[in-house]
Amino acid sequence: MICLGIEGTAHTAGVGIVDGEGKVLANIIKMIGGEVKGIHPREAANHHVKNLPGMIDKALEEAGIAPEDLDLIAFSQGPGLGPCLRTAATAARATALSIGIPIVGVNHCVAHLEIGRVVTECEDPVLLYASGGNTQIIAFAGGRYRVFGETLDIGIGNLLDKFGREMGFEFPSGPEIEKLAKKGNELLDLPYSVKGMDVAFSGVLTAALQLRKKGASIEELCFSIQENCFGMLVEVTERAMAHVEKEEVLLGGGVVQNRRLQEMVEIMSKERGAKMFVPPGRLCVDNGAMIAWTGVLMHRNGVHFNIEDTKVNQRFRTDDVDVVWRR
Amino acid sequence: MAVLRRGAEAELVEAKWLGREAIIKRRVPKGYRHPDLDSRIRSQRTKNESRLMLEVRNIGVDIPVIYDIDVYNAEITMERVFGPRIKDLLNALPDEEDRSVARKIGEITALLHSNDFVHGDLTTSNMLMRDDGVICMIDFSLGEKTDSVEKKGVDLHLLFEAFRSAHYMREELLDDVIDAYRKGNPDADEVIERVRAIEKRGRYT
Numbered sequence: 001m002i003c004l005g006i007e008g009t010a011h012t013a014g015v016g017i018v019d020g021e022g023k024v025l026a027n028i029i030k031m032i033g034g035e036v037k038g039i040h041p042r043e044a045a046n047h048h049v050k051n052l053p054g055m056i057d058k059a060l061e062e063a064g065i066a067p068e069d070l071d072l073i074a075f076s077q078g079p080g081l082g083p084c085l086r087t088a089a090t091a092a093r094a095t096a097l098s099i100g101i102p103i104v105g106v107n108h109c110v111a112h113l114e115i116g117r118v119v120t121e122c123e124d125p126v127l128l129y130a131s132g133g134n135t136q137i138i139a140f141a142g143g144r145y146r147v148f149g150e151t152l153d154i155g156i157g158n159l160l161d162k163f164g165r166e167m168g169f170e171f172p173s174g175p176e177i178e179k180l181a182k183k184g185n186e187l188l189d190l191p192y193s194v195k196g197m198d199v200a201f202s203g204v205l206t207a208a209l210q211l212r213k214k215g216a217s218i219e220e221l222c223f224s225i226q227e228n229c230f231g232m233l234v235e236v237t238e239r240a241m242a243h244v245e246k247e248e249v250l251l252g253g254g255v256v257q258n259r260r261l262q263e264m265v266e267i268m269s270k271e272r273g274a275k276m277f278v279p280p281g282r283l284c285v286d287n288g289a290m291i292a293w294t295g296v297l298m299h300r301n302g303v304h305f306n307i308e309d310t311k312v313n314q315r316f317r318t319d320d321v322d323v324v325w326r327r
Numbered sequence: 328m329a330v331l332r333r334g335a336e337a338e339l340v341e342a343k344w345l346g347r348e349a350i351i352k353r354r355v356p357k358g359y360r361h362p363d364l365d366s367r368i369r370s371q372r373t374k375n376e377s378r379l380m381l382e383v384r385n386i387g388v389d390i391p392v393i394y395d396i397d398v399y400n401a402e403i404t405m406e407r408v409f410g411p412r413i414k415d416l417l418n419a420l421p422d423e424e425d426r427s428v429a430r431k432i433g434e435i436t437a438l439l440h441s442n443d444f445v446h447g448d449l450t451t452s453n454m455l456m457r458d459d460g461v462i463c464m465i466d467f468s469l470g471e472k473t474d475s476v477e478k479k480g481v482d483l484h485l486l487f488e489a490f491r492s493a494h495y496m497r498e499e500l501l502d503d504v505i506d507a508y509r510k511g512n513p514d515a516d517e518v519i520e521r522v523r524a525i526e527k528r529g530r531y532t
Contacts, residue, residue, distance in 0.1 A: 187361050187363050187364060192367075196448075196469050227360075227361040227364060231357075231360040235335075235336075235357070235360075239335045239336070241335070242334060265359070267358045267359040268358075270358075271359075
C-alpha cells in the first residue's frame with residue numbers, strides 16, 4: 001500500500017509519500033517564512049495553492065513512482081486555518097478523483113503522534129506536541145487519544161513568534177531565540193503559569209515586552225523565556241505521565257526541535273525512569289508524510305470516506321478521532 | 328524515614344513530630360528546571376497549599392493538622408491520618424453506610440464551593456475516613472480560592488468521574504452526592520449545569 005499525504009493546516013504545505021510499513025519515500029515541505037511577520041490565513045492559502053501541484057509532482061518523482069502506483073490519498077482535515085485546510089483538501093480531492101483512488105481525512109494532531117510512534121518505535125507514549133498553533137499533552141486512554149493538558153491561550157510557538165516579531169526576528173523566531181538564549185544566563189522574573197495540567201503563555205509575552213522596555217537585554221529575555229516556558233511544558237508533561245502511568249515520552253511539533261527543550265525533557269525522563277523519543281526534524285514539523293501514514297492506518301482498519309465526508313473541520317478535536325487502529 | 332508515596336511533584340515521607348505520627352509532604356527539586364526558578368516555585372506552592380489548608384479548616388472542612396511549614400525546603404509537616412481512603416471504603420460498606428458517606432462528600436464539596444474554594448483534584452482517593460466517621464480532605468496542591476463557576480464545575484466533574492469509574496457498581500450513590508451538594512450550595516444549579524457543558528467538551532478525564 002502506498003499513500004500520498006497532503007498537509008496544509010497553517011503555514012506549511014507538505015506532500016509526503018509512505019509505504020505500508022511507514023517507510024517515508026518522499027517528504028516535501030514548503031513553509032511561508034522569512035519576510036512575512038506571521039501567518040495571514042489567505043496569504044498562507046495562496047502559498048499552498050501556488051506550491052502544492054508542483055510539490056505533488058516532485059514527491060512522486062522523489063519516490064520514483066507514477067500516480068497510478070498510489071493506493072490512497074490522505075489530507076489534513078483539521079484543526080487549522082480554514083483557507084489553508086480547504087486548499088489542501090481541494091488538492092487531495094482533485095488528486096484522488098483524477099486517479100480514481102480512495103481518500104481519507106486525517107486529524108493533524110493525531111498524525112504527529114502516529115508518525116512519531118512508527119519512526120521512533122515507541123509503543124504507547126505521552127506526546128508533548130509543541131508547535132506554533134498547538135500545545136497539547138496527548139496520550140492514549142479509553143480507545144482515544146485524549147488531551148490531558150493544553151494551553152489555555154496561545155501555543156508556545158505563537159509566543160516565541162510574537163516575541164520574535166517585536167524584536168525584529170524572522171518568522172519563525174524559535175531558532176533565533178534559541179541562538180540568543182545561549183548568550184543569556186540571568187533568569188528574569190516571568191509568570192510561570194501552570195494550572196493543573198494546563199499552561200498559559202500570553203502573560204509571559206506581556207511581561208517580557210515590558211521588561212524589554214525597561215532595558216532588559218534580548219539575550220537575557222530569550223534565555224528566561226526558554227527556561228520559564230519550557231519548564232512549564234516539561235512539568236505538565238511529567239504530570240500527565242504520572243497520571244496515565246506511562247513510561248514513554250514522545251516529542252512532536254516544530255518547537256521540540258529546540259535543543260534546550262529536548263535536554264529538559266531528557267532530564268525529566270531520566271529522573272523518573274522513563275524514556276524520551278524524538279523523531280527526525282522533518283517529521284517533527286508539519287509534514288505530509290505523517291498525514292500519509294495516519295491515512296494508511298485508518299484505511300487499513302476500514303475507515304472509508306465519501307467525497308461528502310471530506311469537508312474540513314477547523315476545530316477538529318484530538319479526542320473526536322475514533323482510533324480504530326489501536327483496538 | 329520511608330517514602331510512602333511519590334507523585335509527579337511531591338513525595339510523602341513518614342516522620343515523627345514531637346512524638347506524634349506525622350507525614351512530611353516534600354516538593355522535590357526538578358533537575359530540568361533552572362535552580363532559581365525551581366526553588367521559587369516550590370516555595371511558593373508550599374506557601375499556597377498550607378495557606379489554603381488553613382483557610383478551609385476555618386470554614387469547617389476537616390484536614391490533617393499542620394505541624395510545621397518549611398517554605399525554604401518546600402516541606403509541610405502534618406498529622407498522619409490513618410483512616411482508609413474513601414475510594415477503598417465505598418464499595419466495601421453496606422448500602423446504608425455508603426449512602427451516608429456519599430451525602431457527606433456532597434456536603435463537604437458544597438461547603439468548599441459555597442465559600443469559593445476549589446480543591447483541584449476532588450477524587451475519592453483524596454478523602455480519608457477518620458475513626459469517628461469524619462471525612463478528612465487531603466492534597467490541596469491544585470486547590471485555590473476562586474469564585475469561578477468553571478473551576479467549581481471541573482471540581483465536581485472530577486468527583487462524578489471518580490464515582491463513575493471507581494465506583495461504577497454503585498452509581499446511584501452519585502444521586503446522594505448531588506442531592507447533598509444541592510442542599511449545601513445555593514449556586515448548585517449553575518455549577519451542575521456547567522458540569523454538563525464540561526462533559527460535552529470531553530476533555531478533563
